[in-house]
Amino acid sequence: xxxxxxxxxxxxxxxxxxxxxxxxxxxxxxxxxxxxxxxxxxxxxxxxxxxxxxxxxxxxxxxxxxxxxxxxxxxxxxxxxxxxxxxxxxxxxxxxxxxxxxxxxxxxxxxxxxxxxxxxxxxxxxxxxxxxxxxxxxxxxxxxxxxxxxxxxxxxxxxxxxxxxxxxxxxxxxxxxxxxxxxxxxxxxxxxxxxxxxxxxxxxxxxxxxxxxxxxxxxxxxxxxxxxxxxxxxxxxxxxxxxxxxxxxxx
Amino acid sequence: xxxxxxxxxxxxxxxxxxxxxxxxxxxxxxxxxxxxxxxxxxxxxxxxxxxxxxxxxxxxxxxxxxxxxxxxxxxxxxxxxxxxxxxxxxxxxxxxxxxxxxxxxxxxxxxxxxxxxxxxxxxxxxxxxxxxxxxxxxxxxxxxxxxxxxxxxxxxxxxxxxxxxxxx
Numbered sequence: 001x002x003x004x005x006x007x008x009x010x011x012x013x014x015x016x017x018x019x020x021x022x023x024x025x026x027x028x029x030x031x032x033x034x035x036x037x038x039x040x041x042x043x044x045x046x047x048x049x050x051x052x053x054x055x056x057x058x059x060x061x062x063x064x065x066x067x068x069x070x071x072x073x074x075x076x077x078x079x080x081x082x083x084x085x086x087x088x089x090x091x092x093x094x095x096x097x098x099x100x101x102x103x104x105x106x107x108x109x110x111x112x113x114x115x116x117x118x119x120x121x122x123x124x125x126x127x128x129x130x131x132x133x134x135x136x137x138x139x140x141x142x143x144x145x146x147x148x149x150x151x152x153x154x155x156x157x158x159x160x161x162x163x164x165x166x167x168x169x170x171x172x173x174x175x176x177x178x179x180x181x182x183x184x185x186x187x188x189x190x191x192x193x194x195x196x197x198x199x200x201x202x203x204x205x206x207x208x209x210x211x212x213x214x215x216x217x218x219x220x221x222x223x224x225x226x227x228x229x230x231x232x233x234x235x236x237x238x239x240x241x242x243x244x245x246x247x248x249x250x251x
Numbered sequence: 252x253x254x255x256x257x258x259x260x261x262x263x264x265x266x267x268x269x270x271x272x273x274x275x276x277x278x279x280x281x282x283x284x285x286x287x288x289x290x291x292x293x294x295x296x297x298x299x300x301x302x303x304x305x306x307x308x309x310x311x312x313x314x315x316x317x318x319x320x321x322x323x324x325x326x327x328x329x330x331x332x333x334x335x336x337x338x339x340x341x342x343x344x345x346x347x348x349x350x351x352x353x354x355x356x357x358x359x360x361x362x363x364x365x366x367x368x369x370x371x372x373x374x375x376x377x378x379x380x381x382x383x384x385x386x387x388x389x390x391x392x393x394x395x396x397x398x399x400x401x402x403x404x405x406x407x408x409x410x411x412x413x414x415x416x417x418x419x
Contacts, residue, residue: 080377124375132377133397159376167345167400171323180324181403183340185311185331185411189382189393189403190370208376 025057030068032058035091038143043103043150043220053092062109063101067094072115076135084137087120093143100150105219107243108157112164131156133163151220158215162208169239176235177214179207197229218244277316277325279349279404282341285328287389287408290336295328302328311337311411318344331411338389338407350401352394362388 025031032055039050058064071094074086097116101109114134121139122130128142129152136156142149162170174180178194193204199217203210214232217225226233236244277299285295295314296302302314303324316326327340343349356364362385369380379397384390391405 122375127375130375130377133379163397167398168321171321175323180315181327181340181342182306182313183327183329183338183391183405183407185329185337185407187338187384187386187389187391187405187407187411189340189391189405202375206376206378208378212376 023055023057028060029057030060030064032056032095033091035095037092037095038145040096040143040145041148043100043148061098061102062106063098063104066101066109066113067098067116070113070115071097072117074117075119076115076117076132076137079132079135079137081123083123084119084121084139087118087140089118093118093138096143096149097138097153100153103150103246104154104157105240105244105246107240108154108161110157110160110164112160113157128152129156131159134160136160148220151216154219155212155216158212159208161215162211173211173235173239174207177207177210177229177232179210199225199228215244219246276319279341279343279347282326282339285336285339287336287338287406288410292330292334292336295336299326299328329407331408337411338405340403340405342403343401345400349404352392352399352401355392355401355404356383359385359388359390359392362390364390364392 023031032053034055035053037048037051037053040048042048071089073088075084112134113136115136117135117137119137119139122128122141125139126141126144128139128144128147130137130139136153138152141147142152162173165173174191179191181189182192183189191207193207193210198204198210198213199221200209200213203213210232214225214229215236218233218236222233225236281298284298292314299316303317304315306313306315310332312330314328314330315324316328317323318325323342325342328336329338329340331337341349348354356362364383364385367382367384369378369382380393380395380402383392383394387409389407389409391403391407393402393405394400395402
């Protein structure tokens, strides 16, 4: 009995840190630890002031459920850019990610995503994020005040979404948006996109990048996509319909 | 070797005389009948049918072929300035025999392939596509390792030269 009294507080601390620090969240909520939050702008334009956030209970959400087991430490296995080094997740950053994911269409939050990794600086700074085969990497610059984190995540998740399409759908996208394969006289095979009409310049690099840019614009700047690349706008509208939109009240 | 060449020429001439339709279904087998360095544009059109489009490049030109059913690109045939076929590109469908890397490498079992990563790999999005290149035999296989899918197979003449100002 004496031992039980001794170990019970320790067991509680391990099982539920929030409870151990005096905050027990009811069912359907989770504990957000105290942290300092830097000021930032939400994707709908709302300014969020810098503040010290006290520990509190927050309603469980789709973003939380998706992200909670996917925050990974270290560098992803086989990550090719050896000069990029690992950073550490902060409570503030995790909350920002969860908030951003909550805004995005559910179908982008696919089980194929195996982890969010936090690296310090991209080799192509100020690039805010990268992706590879189920892995999404967020760099320091993703959390800067001028960065729309939800948009950054939408773009990276769009890369995964392209990977998840079946081959016929991928071919359909490429045909609809003017991509074809060519053979150089020296035997090099390469993809060639339409001559112009890209919402972002780097869309010319590959159809995957073009797809991610266009899906991102469909969500965040549909007027531009409709004007610059109507073929992509029509393709996304036909393919995803009402599924490809923000959650209610968000933009 | 002579027998093979004679057979190919016979088949080509048979195709020329017997096939007049502007559109024909294309296949990898038909592509292999074409003789790199010798087959002319007319002979290609007689075997494969009318192309979907023709793209002029600096020093060469390409006829593109699409799939009858889906309209997706299926093949591209290059011609040099002498209007002789200088190479071709075949894009297999997902479940075709040529979409499996083991089948394709078995077909070119005598080749010595060098692995070249996709040039579009960048820090932002790391892909798992490579090209398997045999510069001695004039073969390139573009392969998506992640999906285990052959994206394209190319055969080309080793005598090809790219003009210095070749426009992509």
